[in-house]
Amino acid sequence: MRKIDVLALILSIIAIIIVSVSTYMYFSTLSELYKEVKIINQRLSNLEFIFTKPTYCPEVKYAKLFSIKCDGPVKIVRDALNRTILLIPKNLSVSLTQYFISKYRPDVVIKIPTEKIVLFSSTQVALIWRIDREYNLGLLRKVVAIAWGQRYRWYIPEIKKLIENGTIIDIGYADSPDYEKLITLKPDLVVIYTIPGYEPSVKLIQKLEELKIPYVVDNEWMESTFLGRFEWIKFLASFFNLDEKVSKLFNKIVSEVENIRRKLSEVKCRPGIxxxxxxxxxxxxxxPGSYVHDLIRTCSGIYLYENVSKVDLEVVISLANKTDILIYSSYLVESIDDILKEEPRLEVLKAIREGRVYAFHENIWQVGYAYPEILIKDLCYIVHSEIFREYELHFFKRLT
Known part of the structure; x- marks a missing residue:
């Protein structure tokens, strides 16, 4: 702090002390005294604010459905339902806490760093896992429960083990969880997702409000870009005070994606996908507007149904000769014959005739989401194998 700031601070403190002493001699009514005390408390809060270290504030560049802003030591987060979430350090004084609550009038206040968190989707789990793998901070042990926990097949070994030994419990379905278990757990935070127009999502929120269980809404699945979708890692990191670390990780991944874009910038042939x-x-x-469109554009491919309002089999067959590559979005098929058993008429597709058919690997929704830089390399290899040579797929498999 500069000398002039220190001098101003000392003079302010002296002034407050003088006012405090004279107050008792000057005011004749309790109401006047109460007003003066409020003013003095506000001045003390301002002095405390000067000494409080400001928090690191991450930039949200790609995601459109959440935001993070900062004010001194606190963070103001907007979730997917545009609710105001005030994140306050646990060691912040009562006076400053009340000051920020009065200033922002949040929908919910969360003391950070969070120690007990409940997650409602495997993608949320995947992001926490990625942070833990990068920095080895023990974050997974702060996850006390997961929706669908024992109903998923887990491709994250650490999560599988924690569920099996009971460290992480299963709280049931995401749209109708076991509320008694939630109450017993007393979590600092529950991270849910919602589906627009879906009645169980409305009822879930109503019940959490009724039970006064603190929650935030993470709808990363609705983002229109794959980097925007992954940027929700910053949203989750903010509750653990890991903003700076995770921002560095995110920037590193963005740099890798930009290198891929540059590599493909002069590609002349753009296959139909x-x-x-x-x-x-x-x-x-x-x-419409899915992040999948963005994945394909990034890899210099053409998504064949970009401007088609409704895709049916007639549309698919009408574009058969333009279908250079087929991505069959399932991990339940092992061969092209498995697809043709479901719909024999697909045999006319150019991709099927030439054997350029790919399906998901079963780990894509967990590990694939946690590693978007590998996911995009996979897809770009599929689209432009002439450029990305000698590459091994991680989240897709080629069908024969």
Whole structure:
């Protein structure tokens, strides 16, 4: 602190002391005395604010559905439902805590760093796991419960072990969890996700509000870019005071993605990509504005259904000769014949005739989400194997 600041601080303290002493002699009513005490407390809070170290504030560049802003020692987070979450250091004084609560009028206040957290999706678990793998901070032991915990097949060995030995408990389905278990756990924070227009999501929020269980909404699945989707790692990191570490990790990954973009910047040929699964005769494609479109663009491919409002089998077959590559978005198939058993008419697709058909590896939704820099390399190898030579796929598999 500069000498002039120290001098100003000393003079302010002296002034407050003088005012405090004279107050008792000057004011004749308790109401006047109370008003003066409030003013003095505010001045003391301002002095404390000068000495309080400001928090590191991460930049949110790609994600559109959450934000993080900072004010001195606190963070103001907006979740996917645009709720205001005030993150306050545990060692912050009562007076400053009340000051920031009055200033921002948050929907929920969370004391950080969080010690007991409940997660509702495997993608949230994957992000916590990635942070833990990078920095070995023991974050997974702060996860006390997971929705769908014993219903998932886990490809993250550490999580599998913690569930099996009871360190992490299963609280049931994400849209109708075991509320008695949640109450017993007394978590510092519950991280949920919602589906617009889905009644169980509404009821889940109503129940958490009723039980006064602190929660935030993480809808990373609705982001339109894959880096925006992964940037939710900053959202989760903010509750553990790991903003600076995770920002460095994120910037490193962005740098790797930019290197890939530069490598593909002068590519002349852009293959046509079909990305779908057929289930009970219905063609299921990524939703409009999905991050999948961004993945394909990044790899200098053309998503064939970009401007098609409704994709059905007729549309798929009409673009058969433009379908250079088929990404079949399932890990339940092992061969092209498995796909043709579901829908024989797909045999006319150029990708099937030429054997350029790929499906998901079963670890994609957990490990793949945690490592977007590898996921994008996988896809770019599929789209431009002439550039990315001698590469081994991690999250996709080629079908024959």
């Amino acid at each position: 079909a990305w779908f699964i057929i289930y009970r005769g219905i063609v299921w494609t990524p939703r």
